[in-house]
Amino acid sequence: MDNRIIFALDVYDHDTAISLAQSIGDRVFAIKVNWPIILENGIKIVNELSRYSSIICDFKLADIDNTVRLITEKARDNGAYGIISHSFTGLGSLRAVVKSAGNMKVFSVVSMSQESYLDSITEELIKTSRDAGVFGLVAPGNRPYYLKKVREHSEGMKIISPGVGAQGGDIVSAIMLGADYVIIGRSIYSSPDPVGALDNYNKNLNNNLNR
Numbered sequence: 001m002d003n004r005i006i007f008a009l010d011v012y013d014h015d016t017a018i019s020l021a022q023s024i025g026d027r028v029f030a031i032k033v034n035w036p037i038i039l040e041n042g043i044k045i046v047n048e049l050s051r052y053s054s055i056i057c058d059f060k061l062a063d064i065d066n067t068v069r070l071i072t073e074k075a076r077d078n079g080a081y082g083i084i085s086h087s088f089t090g091l092g093s094l095r096a097v098v099k100s101a102g103n104m105k106v107f108s109v110v111s112m113s114q115e116s117y118l119d120s121i122t123e124e125l126i127k128t129s130r131d132a133g134v135f136g137l138v139a140p141g142n143r144p145y146y147l148k149k150v151r152e153h154s155e156g157m158k159i160i161s162p163g164v165g166a167q168g169g170d171i172v173s174a175i176m177l178g179a180d181y182v183i184i185g186r187s188i189y190s191s192p193d194p195v196g197a198l199d200n201y202n203k204n205l206n207n208n209l210n211r
């Protein structure tokens with residue numbers, strides 16, 4: 001089975017990041033990087049990390065079309081596999097991300113792992129994402145009602161789901177409710193044995209999904 005875990009590498013330190021990527025990179029579907037690691041190390045870390053795994057830049061883009069294009073090009077030119085954008089900024093902005101992404105996959109946030117104002121407009125955000133031509137949606141793995149709702153309206157777009165582990169979500173339920181991939185950070189990188197923690201997630205999935 002294709003690996004269903006995206007590892008959220010939310011650390012600052014360069015050597016810690018590289019060492020985690022070396023031990024975990026080929027055991028996960030992708031590694032997701034967020035602002036903490038980029039602010040500390042610069043965008044070039046994306047290129048460096050992409051030796052070990054596919055890299056998704058979680059930049060949660062939320063700006064006018066020209067600015068999101070400028071940021072998207074930086075991720076693309078540094079070898080990222082994917083980029084995450086917000087969708088509440090509307091069709092024009094999200095289309096600009098898709099257009100400048102080139103071969104990168106674009107994922108858009110339609111519901112968060114914590115309550116937010118997006119909850120009242122999730123269906124509109126899914127429609128905007130579909131109209132913009134994104135590859136996938138970000139929907140919460142720890143809030144079944146919203147994950148199910150996103151799955152019901154996703155029409156073939158992939159779903160990647162944070163909220164498993166440290167935020168209380170369960171990997172098996174998230175996959176059963178419709179996540180294609182789950183995003184897991186702290187409960188892997190803060191573990192004294194990150195590879196062991198990852199293996200446990202995979203075992204849990206294999207034991208419970210193949211029955």
Ligand code: BMP
Pocket residue numbers: 008010034058111112113114138140162163164165166167183184185186187
């Ligand atoms: P953790 O497993 O440590 O809670 O990490 C979850 C990751 O997913 C973090 O990088 C966070 O920024 C991201 N994320 C989230 O938790 N909720 C969302 O709604 C969207 C996210 O991208």
